Amino acid sequence: MEDVLRRIDLTTLPAEQELRGLLPRPAVDVAASLAAVTELIDAVRERGADALIEQAERFDHVRPTEIRVGAQALTDALTALDPSVRDALEVAVDRVRIGSRAQVPPSMVAHIAEGAEIELRWQPVDRVGLYVPGGKAVYPSSVVMNVVAAQAAGVCSIAVASPAQADHAGLPHPTILAACALLGVEEVYAMGGAGAIGALAHGVPSIGLAPVDVVTGPGNVFVAAAKRVVAGTVRVDAEAGPTEILVIADDSADAELVAADLVSQAEHDELASAVLVTDSAELADRVDASVARRAAATAAAERVAASLMGEQSAIVLVADLAAAARVSDAYAPEHLEIITRDDDAVLAMVRHAGAIFLGPHTPVSLGDYAAGSNHVLPTGGQARRVAGLGAATFLRAQQVVRYDRAALAEVRREVTALAAAEGLPAHGEAIEARFEEPARRQEVR
Structure with a gap:
């Protein structure tokens, strides 16, 4: 495979607005799905469990015998979990818990004047609905990222939804169930897509599903559209679209490592974006050759090839690393890797990214599992205005105002x-x- 990644020459940078239009993006239109998604959500509001079962048959090709997963199924899944996977999940949980607890802001008191103060305290929401996708891969790591962040915030009531699986008698994937059991989540539902988001937002009394205050979690374009539809009813996190990696690298970078990281994210989805921004044409050639070898040899070669050869992936050539930082900020990637002679200097020039990975020993795939950071991150340029999932997603700032008579008189x-x-x-x-x-x-x- 030759010239896997197309080249974009930005050695002369245009103005910001024009620059954004030149950068590679997948052809994903959330708005185009809104009408169909609204219909699915309305059906769930009106007909509850019957609509959810019909949607499972239509989209997941299975009729769940029960939408709410029983306690025994959760216990059995954890008992049957491969010990090595359980050990890995426990490591991930421990590290993400440390990272999530660090995100909880301390209460603070602002002394406005003598006898006048405002206390800023952080209160968790009462109840959250966490979505874990199914489809091409199994994501127990997404259970960890969603649940641990909510628990660190102090949320007491947690419901998890994941699509019914035809290969598992209409239940969510057993590894998903095991991860829920490991984290003490007892309320799990076999439902997916837009209907699941609607059910979490509006509730389904017949299956004991009460409405939630916040809905989070990654998913496909229909899940993203559903979040937009219910955003007036509940708080939602970012509309997560296809995954993105942007690597800023100079001629000191190891081309094999850069290529490995680009391929690792292309493996997620045919619409995944893999972008290298470099001031070295020689590095670009070496990375492209390595990508060709790795993409052909990997297990998901067909899916990886579709991602890398799509319009959303590219090698962008720039004049210098300052220009690379400008390109990255215009793109506002979900995942940004910086592999240069002076990573901190480049970091100082960057503002917009969901999560940033510094140096040759900090690949994005580490963040997907056990870095301690959260992997539920904004895509499609949303990192310019919103943060990734974390404890703060489930917290509300609350002002407590206290004045005495003299302070009021002032x-x-x-x-x-x-x-x-x-x-x-x-x-x-x-x-x-x-x-x-x-x-x-x-x-x-």
Whole structure:
């Protein structure tokens, strides 16, 4: 296989807006799926479990005997789990738990003036719905990323949804069930796609599924569209699309390592994006040759080839590493790797990325499993405005305001003046009432 990755010459960078249009992206249109997804969600709202069963038959090609997974099935899955996989999951859980706990902000008190303070405290939501996809691969790691982050935030009620599997008698994949059991999650549902997102958001009383406050987790374009549909009802995380890796590398990088990382992410999906940004044409040639060998030899060669040869993957040539940082920021990748002579210098020039992996010994696949970071990250340029999944996803900042009489008196005149200016005199009167004699407060104004 030759010239697997197309070349984009950006040695002369255009203006920011034009630059964004030149960068490789998959052809994914969430908006185009909204009408079909809304219909599926409406069916679940109106007909509950019957609609979920029909959707499982239609999309997952199996009729689940029960949508809510029984406790025995969870126990059996954990008992049957390969010990090496269980050990790996336990390591991942421990590391992600440490990383997630570090994301919980401490309460803080701002002292505004003598006798006036505002406490900022963080409260978890009551209940969350966590989605774990099925399909081309099995993702117990996504169970870990979703559940551990919610637990670190202090969420008490957790429901997990994953598609019914024809190969497993209509239950979610047993490794998914085992991961749930390992983490103490007792509420698991065999449901997938847009219907699952709708069920989590609106609830299905007949199967004991109460509505949640937050829905998170990766999925396909229909899951992303469903999140957009229910966003007015629940909080959702980013609309996760096909995975992305962007590597910034100079001529000091090991081409074999760069190629291995590009192929590793291409393995996810035919629409996965694999992008190298480099100021070295020689490195570009070496990486492309290595990618060709590795892509042909890997187990998912057909899927990898489709990803690497698609319009969403490329090698981008730039004049220098400052330009590479500009290209990366315009792209705002889900995963950014930096493999250069001075990784920290390049990092200092980068602002927009879901997660950043520094140096030759920090591949993205480490972050997928056991780095301690979270792998549920924004795609499609959303890293420009939203963060990846973490404990903060399930927390709300809450302000607790406390003033004594003297502190209130200090701003009495200003509050009443602003209230009058806004045509809200009762606001000012609420302030003045606190400085009147008790008998006077009962007088009708």
